[in-house]
Amino acid sequence: MLKLDTNSHSVFMLWYHLILVTKYRREVFTDDISNRAKEIFENIATNYHITLIEWNHDSDHVHVLFRSHPKTELSKFINAYKSASSRLIKQEFESVRNKLWQSYFWSQSFCLLTSGGAPIDVIKQYIESQGEKDE
Numbered sequence: 001m002l003k004l005d006t007n008s009h010s011v012f013m014l015w016y017h018l019i020l021v022t023k024y025r026r027e028v029f030t031d032d033i034s035n036r037a038k039e040i041f042e043n044i045a046t047n048y049h050i051t052l053i054e055w056n057h058d059s060d061h062v063h064v065l066f067r068s069h070p071k072t073e074l075s076k077f078i079n080a081y082k083s084a085s086s087r088l089i090k091q092e093f094e095s096v097r098n099k100l101w102q103s104y105f106w107s108q109s110f111c112l113l114t115s116g117g118a119p120i121d122v123i124k125q126y127i128e129s130q131g132e133k134d135e
Contacts, residue, residue: 005067005069007069007070010070012069012070013067013116013117014067014068014069014070014114014116015053015065015066015067015114015115015116015117016065016066016067016068016074016112016113016114016115017063017064017065017112017113017114017115018063018064018065018066018078018110018111018112018113019061019062019063019064019110019111019112019113020061020062020064020078020082020106020107020110021060021061021106021107021109021110022060022061022100022105022106022107023100023102023104023105023106023107024100024107025060025061025107026060026099026100027059027060027099028059028060028093028095028096028099028100028105029057029058029059029060029061029062030095032093033089033093033096034055034056034057034062036088036089036092036093037057037062037085037089038052038055040081040084040085040088040089041055041064041081041085044077044080044081044084045066045077045081048068048072048073048076048077048080049068049069049071049072050066050067050068050069050072050077051066051067051068052064052065052066053065053066053067065115074112078110078112082105082106082110085105085106086103086104086105086106089105090105
C-alpha cells in the first residue's frame with residue numbers, strides 16, 4: 001500500500017508524470033546533461049513541496065515522476081524549472097549551445113499527467129457503489 005502524504009489540514013497522494021521535450025526536438029541529452037537537469041529539478045522542487053520519484057531521459061526529452069502537495073502551483077514550478085535549467089545547462093555544456101543556437105532549451109509546451117493509485121475504472125466503480133447496502 002502506498003503511503004499517504006499529510007499536512008495540517010489534509011491527507012493526499014498526488015503523483016504526476018511530466019514529459020519535457022527539447023526545442024526542435026534537438027538530440028542534446030547525454031547522461032551528464034540529464035544528471036545535471038535532474039539535480040536542478042531536485043533543487044527547485046524543494047521550494048514547491050515536490051518530491052522527485054523517478055527520472056529518465058532519451059536524447060531529446062525527459063520523463064519525470066514526482067509527488068506534490070495540493071497547494072503547489074505546478075505550472076509555476078514547471079516554468080521556473082524550465083527557465084533555470086535552460087540557463088544553467090547552456091552555460092555549463094558547450095555542446096548544447098552549438099545545437100540550440102537561440103535562447104531556448106525546452107519546447108514551449110509540456111505534457112503533465114496524473115498517475116498513481118488505482119485505475120480510473122476501479123475508482124469509478126467504487127464511487128458508483130457508495131450508498132449501496134451490503135446484501
